[in-house]
Amino acid sequence: MNGSDQVDLELVPLQGDPFTIRHAGDLAEFFFRANVSSSGADSYDDWVLQNNDPQRITEGDISAVNRTMGARTPARCWTEFTDAAAEESWLCALDPAWDLFATPERQWSQHGVQTHLAEAFAAVMGSTAVPPPPPRCCTSSARG
Numbered sequence: 001m002n003g004s005d006q007v008d009l010e011l012v013p014l015q016g017d018p019f020t021i022r023h024a025g026d027l028a029e030f031f032f033r034a035n036v037s038s039s040g041a042d043s044y045d046d047w048v049l050q051n052n053d054p055q056r057i058t059e060g061d062i063s064a065v066n067r068t069m070g071a072r073t074p075a076r077c078w079t080e081f082t083d084a085a086a087e088e089s090w091l092c093a094l095d096p097a098w099d100l101f102a103t104p105e106r107q108w109s110q111h112g113v114q115t116h117l118a119e120a121f122a123a124v125m126g127s128t129a130v131p132p133p134p135p136r137c138c139t140s141s142a143r144g
Helices: 024-034 044-051 059-069 075-082 105-110 113-125
Strands: 005-011 019-021 138-142
Touching (some): 005 024, 059 075, 105 113
Antiparallel strands (some): 005 138
């Protein structure tokens, strides 16, 4: 990372003991710069920028996920979305300008990003419960 802050991610799993991922920011940056799913001409990110209709989930999206992320999800599992007669409201509610790392927390809260994401996950995963906001899970400390 190019800053002077180290990001340690403290996780509390549903089962098992809490644990910390040291230098989580460095690990994430390496992944997003080096992993085939997010860099290069055949990456998923490239697919999204060139071919995707952001208001719909298409068979091309499923193929791109399978090809670039090593997933093996059959298209038939996604027909509820790929064959939808109308745009999905939960998908339309996701603003492509939201950036997981760069969006300030205040803006994240003002736009209800967590709620919109929870609704999207619930639509795809089948849950109807929208979780309450989680406690802050990241700590930042100066590198030593």
